[in-house]
Amino acid sequence: MVKKYRNFKEIGDAVVIYSDNYINDIEGEKLEDLCASYLDRGFTRIVIDFSETDLVNSIGVSILIGIIEKVRDSKGRISFSGLKRVNHDIFSIVGLTKHIQIFDTEEDAVNARARQGMVTT
Amino acid sequence: MLQTDLSLEKLLFNLNTLAELGEEITSPKDFTRVVKSALYMVMGSFSATKGVIFQFDSDRGVFAPIASKGLGDVGAAHVKLSKETASALTKHNKPIDLKKGEHPVETLGEAAGVLEKLEARMIACLVVKDELLGFIAINGKFSGEDFSVYDCQLLSVMAQHISFSLHSHMLLMRLMHKYNENKGLYENLRRIYYDTIHAFAASIDAKDSYTRGHSHRVSAYSAVLSREMGWSHEEVEGIRIAGLLHDIGKIAVDKTIINKASPLTSYECRELNSHPVVGYEILSKIKFPWKGIPMMTRNHHEKVDGSGYPDRLKKTDIPIGARIMALVDAFDAMTTDRPYRPRLSFREAMDEVKANFGKQFDPDVVQPFLTVIRKEVRREVDNPTIVPLLQEQLDSVSLNRMLEGFPVA
Numbered sequence: 001m002v003k004k005y006r007n008f009k010e011i012g013d014a015v016v017i018y019s020d021n022y023i024n025d026i027e028g029e030k031l032e033d034l035c036a037s038y039l040d041r042g043f044t045r046i047v048i049d050f051s052e053t054d055l056v057n058s059i060g061v062s063i064l065i066g067i068i069e070k071v072r073d074s075k076g077r078i079s080f081s082g083l084k085r086v087n088h089d090i091f092s093i094v095g096l097t098k099h100i101q102i103f104d105t106e107e108d109a110v111n112a113r114a115r116q117g118m119v120t121t
Numbered sequence: 122m123l124q125t126d127l128s129l130e131k132l133l134f135n136l137n138t139l140a141e142l143g144e145e146i147t148s149p150k151d152f153t154r155v156v157k158s159a160l161y162m163v164m165g166s167f168s169a170t171k172g173v174i175f176q177f178d179s180d181r182g183v184f185a186p187i188a189s190k191g192l193g194d195v196g197a198a199h200v201k202l203s204k205e206t207a208s209a210l211t212k213h214n215k216p217i218d219l220k221k222g223e224h225p226v227e228t229l230g231e232a233a234g235v236l237e238k239l240e241a242r243m244i245a246c247l248v249v250k251d252e253l254l255g256f257i258a259i260n261g262k263f264s265g266e267d268f269s270v271y272d273c274q275l276l277s278v279m280a281q282h283i284s285f286s287l288h289s290h291m292l293l294m295r296l297m298h299k300y301n302e303n304k305g306l307y308e309n310l311r312r313i314y315y316d317t318i319h320a321f322a323a324s325i326d327a328k329d330s331y332t333r334g335h336s337h338r339v340s341a342y343s344a345v346l347s348r349e350m351g352w353s354h355e356e357v358e359g360i361r362i363a364g365l366l367h368d369i370g371k372i373a374v375d376k377t378i379i380n381k382a383s384p385l386t387s388y389e390c391r392e393l394n395s396h397p398v399v400g401y402e403i404l405s406k407i408k409f410p411w412k413g414i415p416m417m418t419r420n421h422h423e424k425v426d427g428s429g430y431p432d433r434l435k436k437t438d439i440p441i442g443a444r445i446m447a448l449v450d451a452f453d454a455m456t457t458d459r460p461y462r463p464r465l466s467f468r469e470a471m472d473e474v475k476a477n478f479g480k481q482f483d484p485d486v487v488q489p490f491l492t493v494i495r496k497e498v499r500r501e502v503d504n505p506t507i508v509p510l511l512q513e514q515l516d517s518v519s520l521n522r523m524l525e526g527f528p529v530a
Contacts, residue, residue, distance in 0.1 A: 095264020
């Protein structure tokens with residue numbers, strides 16, 4: 001069953017969260033709260049789709065790292081999708097691309113089978 | 122991505138972060154929020170998962186956490202540094218890689234244990250003018266990479282930015298502390314000032330058993346009337362004080378004259394009537410924060426037709442405050458018992474005011490005085506002042522009847 005809302009879409013045990021156009025402190029915290037609430041509700045797969053995101057600043061990076069840690073602590077899986085070039089570069093600079101699965105589209109992320117190894121596009 | 126592209130991107134990302142950090146620390150946001158954002162920026166720049174900013178708490182002599190991330194509750198994680206360690210860190214003033222154990226890590230002592238528990242890898246001191254205000258501690262990079270020389274330089278610049286924010290905040294807090302201290306002292310002085318004036322007023326009234334509370338009533342009536350006339354808060358305070366002190370000259374008048382029930386001799390009359398001038402001479406030597414108190418005291422027995430004393434001034438030559446006090450002083454004298462006669466009823470007092478309207482009393486003062494009484498009787502004011510002090514009940518209907526026939530000013 002698929003439930004689609006403006007900021008997220010629930011597909012079975014997975015949820016796709018659509019991030020805003022600029023991930024700074026306020027938007028980052030909203031994202032953090034949303035992920036935490038899905039983990040609390042038992043969702044084990046979280047996909048953050050960055051298709052609408054033009055820029056992630058250092059605060060956003062810090063919050064995303066916190067989210068990744070939290071999902072991993074909960075034995076869940078997290079992946080990113082729809083990254084624009086600039087954001088991919090930023091994640092690459094801070095080393096995130098080596099530690100998280102990144103997909104071209106949210107469909108790819110949702111349909112991907114669980115992989116142990118970290119793969120980047 | 123090519124390595125050269127990545128370096129350029131990294132440089133731009135870090136420059137953008139520094140610009141945002143500069144903007145953040147100069148923003149008018151709440152300090153806690155600023156520090157938190159600053160820590161997030163540092164952590165985001167080095168992909169650290171755990172970080173904390175400590176600030177020196179001079180009251181407790183320890184460095185206490187003021188912002189943290191990824192560490193749960195670190196409220197109790199205080200770091201105590203010896204003077205020597207603080208001095209070594211201040212002198213070093215560069216980010217320190219705790220893993221490498223280079224100088225001045227060996228001076229940390231017990232603090233090293235606390236930092237280890239927090240999984241701190243790098244610390245950057247927050248120093249302004251050779252004063253160690255605090256430090257940032259972050260763990261290793263999420264990517265597992267080592268901290269490069271470039272990273273250390275970036276951390277150092279970020280720490281400098283945060284130091285200035287911390288320093289400004291500390292100066293502001295010190296200033297606030299001083300301000301509150303001075304405010305407290307000022308409040309104490311003000312209380313002493315008022316208490317002294319009240320004590321004076323009580324000592325004036327104590328000379329005459331009949332006039333107990335007279336100065337306080339004249340003070341309260343003058344205040345409420347001047348407020349009705351649109352005076353400012355400061356001006357009202359001034360006349361309130363003048364009301365308390367208006368009879369201070371009676372201190373120099375013999376008690377037997379003040380309390381005499383039979384008519385006064387001309388000498389006694391002169392003695393008693395000297396009190397406004399004596400009061401003026403006493404009060405004119407005091408530098409009051411309010412204007413006109415000595416003159417209000419001197420002229421509170423003047424009459425608008427020029428038949429009063431001591432200066433026989435006519436209406437506009439009499440200070441307005443003195444004209445207000447002339448009315449409320451006479452009104453209180455009429456509505457309280459005196460050695461030479463029992464008190465008049467409110468109606469009788471009003472008849473006297475009416476009879477002397479434009480002669481003894483200024484119509485411009487009488488009209489607002491009547492307005493105050495009307496408002497109080499109709500319960501249009503929250504804290505009535507005059508009516509509760511009268512020794513009789515007044516209602517709206519009888520008041521209207523009593524005030525009939527008052528000439529229009």
